Amino acid sequence: MDRSKLSRRAWLTTTSGVIAAGLLRTQTDAVRLEAQEAPEGLRDPSKVPGRPTSEVGARAPGEQPSRLVRNQNLSSSSRTPLQDLNGTITPADLHFERHHAGVPDIVAEDHELLIHGMVDRPMMFRMADLKRYPCASQTYFLECSGNGGGAYSRDRMPTDITVQALDGLLSTSEWTGLPLSWVLREVGVRLGASWMLAEGGDAALMSRSVPLDKAMDDALLAYGQNGEAIRPEQGYPLRLFLPGWEGNISVKWLRRLEITDRPTMTRDETSKYTDPLRGGAARQFSFVMDAKSVITFPSYPYALPDRGWWEIKGLAWTGRGRITRVEVSTDGGRSWADAQLQRPVLSKSTVRFRHLWEWSGREALIVSRATDETGYVQPTVHQLWDVRGERTSYHQNHQRAWKVASTGEVTFGLGDLV
Amino acid sequence: MKGLVAAGASLILVACEMSGAGEGEGMESPYPLPLEAPERFSFGQDASEDRIFLWDIDVRPDGEGLPQGSGTVQEGEAVYRTHCLVCHGPTGTEGPYHVLVGTAPWEEWPGSRTIGGYWPYATTLYDFIRRAMPQLTPGILTANETYAVVAYLLHLNGVVPDDAVMDAEALPAVIMPARDRFVADDRRGGAEVR
Numbered sequence: 001m002d003r004s005k006l007s008r009r010a011w012l013t014t015t016s017g018v019i020a021a022g023l024l025r026t027q028t029d030a031v032r033l034e035a036q037e038a039p040e041g042l043r044d045p046s047k048v049p050g051r052p053t054s055e056v057g058a059r060a061p062g063e064q065p066s067r068l069v070r071n072q073n074l075s076s077s078s079r080t081p082l083q084d085l086n087g088t089i090t091p092a093d094l095h096f097e098r099h100h101a102g103v104p105d106i107v108a109e110d111h112e113l114l115i116h117g118m119v120d121r122p123m124m125f126r127m128a129d130l131k132r133y134p135c136a137s138q139t140y141f142l143e144c145s146g147n148g149g150g151a152y153s154r155d156r157m158p159t160d161i162t163v164q165a166l167d168g169l170l171s172t173s174e175w176t177g178l179p180l181s182w183v184l185r186e187v188g189v190r191l192g193a194s195w196m197l198a199e200g201g202d203a204a205l206m207s208r209s210v211p212l213d214k215a216m217d218d219a220l221l222a223y224g225q226n227g228e229a230i231r232p233e234q235g236y237p238l239r240l241f242l243p244g245w246e247g248n249i250s251v252k253w254l255r256r257l258e259i260t261d262r263p264t265m266t267r268d269e270t271s272k273y274t275d276p277l278r279g280g281a282a283r284q285f286s287f288v289m290d291a292k293s294v295i296t297f298p299s300y301p302y303a304l305p306d307r308g309w310w311e312i313k314g315l316a317w318t319g320r321g322r323i324t325r326v327e328v329s330t331d332g333g334r335s336w337a338d339a340q341l342q343r344p345v346l347s348k349s350t351v352r353f354r355h356l357w358e359w360s361g362r363e364a365l366i367v368s369r370a371t372d373e374t375g376y377v378q379p380t381v382h383q384l385w386d387v388r389g390e391r392t393s394y395h396q397n398h399q400r401a402w403k404v405a406s407t408g409e410v411t412f413g414l415g416d417l418v
Numbered sequence: 419m420k421g422l423v424a425a426g427a428s429l430i431l432v433a434c435e436m437s438g439a440g441e442g443e444g445m446e447s448p449y450p451l452p453l454e455a456p457e458r459f460s461f462g463q464d465a466s467e468d469r470i471f472l473w474d475i476d477v478r479p480d481g482e483g484l485p486q487g488s489g490t491v492q493e494g495e496a497v498y499r500t501h502c503l504v505c506h507g508p509t510g511t512e513g514p515y516h517v518l519v520g521t522a523p524w525e526e527w528p529g530s531r532t533i534g535g536y537w538p539y540a541t542t543l544y545d546f547i548r549r550a551m552p553q554l555t556p557g558i559l560t561a562n563e564t565y566a567v568v569a570y571l572l573h574l575n576g577v578v579p580d581d582a583v584m585d586a587e588a589l590p591a592v593i594m595p596a597r598d599r600f601v602a603d604d605r606r607g608g609a610e611v612r
Contacts, residue, residue, distance in 0.1 A: 282528070
């Protein structure tokens with residue numbers, strides 16, 4: 001009875017031609033309130049007209065994935081909920097963040113890019129200038145080189161960590177912008193130039209030196225992300241994007257490029273983002289993100305409710321081109337099976353892999369490993385320990401593991417393999 | 419001067435080794451320029467000298483980019499107490515944010531990423547402080563104050579004596595304890611894990 005009363009009122013509301021937008025929202029809210037008050041079994045969306053169109057959509061109330069924010073420091077990060085996402089594209093508002101002095105408020109009309117140094121014609125570009133150039137779009141992953149560092153220390157191997165907390169400094173977007181090589185062609189790079197300093201317009205004036213080879217290869221001056229303007233947290237209105245390289249060097253809020261013949265040795269390429277190695281050295285300018293894969297399901301804190309068929313799902317990527325193979329093991333790496341790769345497999349982007357698994361109900365240790373087109377196979381943590389030592393940092397792309405207990409509860413399982 | 423030459427040599431070495439960074443990638447550009455494209459679009463404007471001067475703030479290991487001015491260790495202590503102590507602690511070791519001071523010798527591993535233990539170039543201090551510090555009021559320090567606080571931090575880290583004066587000539591001549599620790603990336607893809 002309630003149901004027929006409700007649907008009649010809603011029908012009258014939405015078919016009335018004189019309702020202003022504000023009033024319509026009020027009426028709709030009222031209908032929704034009544035609907036919520038109705039007994040559970042009586043809600044039938046096929047018997048109530050739905051909401052009208054809206055200018056900006058919103059996620060379903062029951063689907064509210066969110067970034068993991070550790071603290072409110074100015075220099076901080078938030079992580080993408082990999083366990084809640086399908087496919088490969090990261091919704092822009094869930095793209096991971098890493099800022100060194102907060103997110104600046106920049107008005108696009110006021111933003112300018114200066115290109116100078118070893119060039120024939122030092123130039124300033126407004127956003128309108130840059131957008132008038134021909135543009136290109138390409139789907140690429142972006143990963144912080146500190147991603148996954150929480151699962152490297154033999155003595156502090158976690159068990160109750162989510163894939164988001166461990167590896168959520170990874171996101172994938174379709175980036176749109178102007179190939180940097182086209183602009184460098186215009187300013188006339190001088191003979192002998194080999195590096196470029198990229199500087200952001202945030203309160204850290206975040207800066208990194210970039211080899212000119214990369215700038216001329218596949219670098220973008222990006223202003224679009226998944227079809228819309230880049231989000232403020234991702235560098236609005238303009239960021240450098242260096243496909244396949246550690247996230248920090250894709251300088252956000254880009255305002256200056258200085259062409260040089262040597263690196264500037266900024267803080268973020270000396271004191272930070274360098275990788276100590278066994279034996280007293282530290283690796284510098286370690287730009288490329290090597291092949292890696294993570295299983296996003298099943299993962300902590302899921303529990304498999306019963307034995308039988310489950311699909312193991314995850315993401316794989318490499319900064320050196322395309323992923324050619326992902327293998328999955330359900331016995332801690334003793335035997336491996338090829339996972340299915342979702343096509344198309346794009347260069348320097350994430351690929352979704354899937355492996356159908358019939359769980360017997362016994363304890364299992366599930367592991368994935370990726371291979372890229374150079375023949376590089378994602379190493380075990382022992383391999384990284386052997387070549388870099390146990391106290392290195394950054395670029396910790398070793399195989400991860402999840403342990404499925406006989407109860408179905410899933411925990412991070414790498415500790416069982418070391 | 420000797421230090422400068424050595425620093426220059428190691429930079430060139432790193433730069434040469436870096437030129438292979440793109441190996442293993444396709445040689446064809448993923449963004450072919452349209453065939454009809456003119457030699458120049460010329461959509462931007464020429465940048466004026468004044469504008470470049472205003473924004474060109476980076477400082478390199480050979481001292482290029484350092485401004486006029488100077489500062490002493492003693493002056494730097496006052497700057498530190500006013501602007502830095504609240505985040506980095508009374509002696510640069512207490513935090514709550516980055517620990518700045520540490521002089522422990524680095525044999526197998528760096529004890530931490532302190533200035534004395536890990537930073538390869540003294541000029542990076544000037545460059546970074548001018549850009550980003552103090553965190554809540556970046557850019558507030560004068561050139562003299564910046565030189566002074568750099569001198570003080572180098573002194574706290576045991577790199578320069580307490581009567582040191584930093585300026586555009588002295589700062590690039592400072593040899594940092596960790597300078598020769600850094601090596602080029604030798605990862606190249608392929609079967610070998612590095």
